Amino acid sequence: MEITRVTVRDRLVVDLEVCMADPQDYDFSPRASIDGKNLNLENEGSGSSSSFELNSEQIMTAERDRMLELRVKFSVDGMHGVLTHKTPKPMTGPNAKKLAEPRWKTVLPLSM
Numbered sequence: 001m002e003i004t005r006v007t008v009r010d011r012l013v014v015d016l017e018v019c020m021a022d023p024q025d026y027d028f029s030p031r032a033s034i035d036g037k038n039l040n041l042e043n044e045g046s047g048s049s050s051s052f053e054l055n056s057e058q059i060m061t062a063e064r065d066r067m068l069e070l071r072v073k074f075s076v077d078g079m080h081g082v083l084t085h086k087t088p089k090p091m092t093g094p095n096a097k098k099l100a101e102p103r104w105k106t107v108l109p110l111s112m
Contacts, residue, residue, distance in 0.1 A: 002016070002017045004017055008057055011069055012069065013071065014032075016073070039054050068110060070107070071105050
């Protein structure tokens with residue numbers, strides 16, 4: 001689990017990348033907390049966690065809303081690699097398709 005980016009829009013928005021052990025690994029229950037200037041995200045029931053140091057604007061937004069928007073990108077070890085035979089221009093082909101990307105968006109309460 002890794003925090004890739006933290007931004008402020010209407011509320012605090014956190015982008016997170018999570019690696020799953022296998023495609024049937026549905027055990028992900030995130031919890032968010034702020035300790036001083038650090039935002040801590042952890043998976044309940046698992047030892048994985050990640051932290052990020054916030055600036056003053058992000059801290060004020062988090063204290064005001066007491067929640068954050070979490071955008072999660074899931075990946076499975078060994079399944080999402082690099083394509084070896086790429087279509088030169090996929091948007092111009094008759095069967096132009098993108099690979100599905102498992103993404104998840106939710107609003108989490110913050111404990112302070």
